[in-house]
Amino acid sequence: MDEVVLACEGLKKRYGDLLVLKGIDFEIEKGQTKVIIGPSGSGKSTFLRVIGLLEPPTEGKIFFEGKDVYASNMDLNMLRAKIGFVFQEPSLFRHLTALGNVKIGPKVVLKMSDGEAERKALDVLRTVRLEEWSHHYPAQLSGGQQQRVGIARALAMDPDIILFDEPTASLDIELTWEVIDVMKELAKRGVTMLVVTHELGFAREVADEILFMDDGRIIESGPPEELLRNPKTQRAKEFLSRLLGGV
Amino acid sequence: MFTLDNLLFLLQGVPNTLAISFLSFALGFALGIPTALLKQLSPYRLGIIAEGYEKIMRGVPVLVFMLLFNFGLAGIIPIFKSAFFSAVFALGLRSGAFQSQIFRGSINAVGRDQMMAAISLGMSRGQAFRHIILPQAFIVALPGLGSEIALLIKDSSYAFVLGVLELTKYSDIVRKATRSFIFPYLAAALIYILITFPIANYLDRWGSRLKTRYGLR
Numbered sequence: 006m007d008e009v010v011l012a013c014e015g016l017k018k019r020y021g022d023l024l025v026l027k028g029i030d031f032e033i034e035k036g037q038t039k040v041i042i043g044p045s046g047s048g049k050s051t052f053l054r055v056i057g058l059l060e061p062p063t064e065g066k067i068f069f070e071g072k073d074v075y076a077s078n079m080d081l082n083m084l085r086a087k088i089g090f091v092f093q094e095p096s097l098f099r100h101l102t103a104l105g106n107v108k109i110g111p112k113v114v115l116k117m118s119d120g121e122a123e124r125k126a127l128d129v130l131r132t133v134r135l136e137e138w139s140h141h142y143p144a145q146l147s148g149g150q151q152q153r154v155g156i157a158r159a160l161a162m163d164p165d166i167i168l169f170d171e172p173t174a175s176l177d178i179e180l181t182w183e184v185i186d187v188m189k190e191l192a193k194r195g196v197t198m199l200v201v202t203h204e205l206g207f208a209r210e211v212a213d214e215i216l217f218m219d220d221g222r223i224i225e226s227g228p229p230e231e232l233l234r235n236p237k238t239q240r241a242k243e244f245l246s247r248l249l250g251g252v
Numbered sequence: 253m254f255t256l257d258n259l260l261f262l263l264q265g266v267p268n269t270l271a272i273s274f275l276s277f278a279l280g281f282a283l284g285i286p287t288a289l290l291k292q293l294s295p296y297r298l299g300i301i302a303e304g305y306e307k308i309m310r311g312v313p314v315l316v317f318m319l320l321f322n323f324g325l326a327g328i329i330p331i332f333k334s335a336f337f338s339a340v341f342a343l344g345l346r347s348g349a350f351q352s353q354i355f356r357g358s359i360n361a362v363g364r365d366q367m368m369a370a371i372s373l374g375m376s377r378g379q380a381f382r383h384i385i386l387p388q389a390f391i392v393a394l395p396g397l398g399s400e401i402a403l404l405i406k407d408s409s410y411a412f413v414l415g416v417l418e419l420t421k422y423s424d425i426v427r428k429a430t431r432s433f434i435f436p437y438l439a440a441a442l443i444y445i446l447i448t449f450p451i452a453n454y455l456d457r458w459g460s461r462l463k464t465r466y467g468l469r
Contacts, residue, residue: 098388142467
């Protein structure tokens with residue numbers, strides 16, 4: 006049996022009077038890439054933050070490698086270290102160079118020595134093809150480069166899964182490609198990935214499954230070809246025709 | 253007549269003025285950061301202590317504290333027998349409240365996304381503050397800290413009332429000795445400007461240089 010890395014049951018999230026997640030069941034196995042699409046306001050980012058343990062759920066359970074993460078004996082910080090997160094805005098640490106950004110997690114959280122953390126950081130910066138930019142500050146990097154540093158920062162922790170929250174949504178089209186290329190490469194290497202994105206080319210090429218979210222629920226899911234070509238629900242149909250038709 | 257000798261005599265007050273200002277700034281720094289963190293990090297009840305401290309320091313003149321320490325509390329707390337240290341503690345306590353507000357403002361300016369990114373790596377809130385938030389907040393705080401130092405240098409003149417031999421006291425001594433009623437004070441005013449301006453200006457420029465480099469707002 007394949008190993009389930011991250012899963013949830015009956016996940017709900019409420020902000021004040023607003024129920025943003027209305028009960029989500031989900032699981033992702035080791036080595037899989039799953040893509041979430043859906044209209045804005047459908048709860049995609051909230052879902053990612055909650056299942057990424059950055060915000061507690063209002064109701065429901067989250068399981069990391071089979072264990073209930075909100076059980077009292079779990080160390081949330083250590084779990085978060087195993088779940089990589091790439092944000093829509095790169096959110097790099099602005100006072101640190103690219104190398105410093107990637108190094109700090111292994112050093113502070115995984116307690117690596119400086120030399121060890123630096124080797125690890127240079128290694129993952131090579132993976133995202135930025136080793137020559139390692140001594141630049143975020144303000145000196147393009148949006149695409151910043152986002153790749155963000156990916157390297159997550160990779161340096163050797164996470165069991167990486168969550169991507171619309172990593173290219175704030176990038177120009179040419180910069181989008183350089184980020185998407187890196188993500189494709191990771192997917193092909195077998196990194197477990199859960200990605201919110203509207204880059205359907207990416208989804209078609211590497212996703213094992215696409216999930217369509219609307220109004221706080223996953224209302225349809227399936228292999229890319231099937232879901233993109235023959236969406237079963239009316240809402241997915243409308244959303245996809247708008248996404249593909251009009252720019 | 254006010255002479256060059258008088259001016260040189262006056263300058264003897266500068267070391268004490270600087271000592272009071274910088275010691276009280278250091279005390280204020282040591283109090284300000286924990287106070288800011290207490291309000292930012294701790295559950296509600298401890299935050300109230302920080303808030304109360306800030307309110308009191310904002311509402312009571314610093315001179316009243318100096319007098320209270322030096323004349324009122326000297327019998328209970330030995331260090332307040334010293335007029336110098338009474339001044340340092342009064343100014344330092346107030347500076348702690350002011351610096352706490354400066355740090356709190358700059359911590360907020362650093363932004364929630366930085367905390368979120370640090371947490372996502374598995375850092376505890378304490379680690380995130382130490383490695384990510386505070387280094388950036390400190391840069392944002394530099395201009396505010398410059399103004400605070402300037403304020404302390406000027407307000408160190410209150411120590412004159414306790415008889416501390418600082419710049420203002422010296423100018424008053426010269427006034428009495430020379431019966432020149434204008435120049436000793438004008439000379440003191442000029443010296444205050446010459447001390448405060450470069451310090452505040454330097455911190456301001458250092459701050460904006462770092463802000464540009466790091467792309468901080």
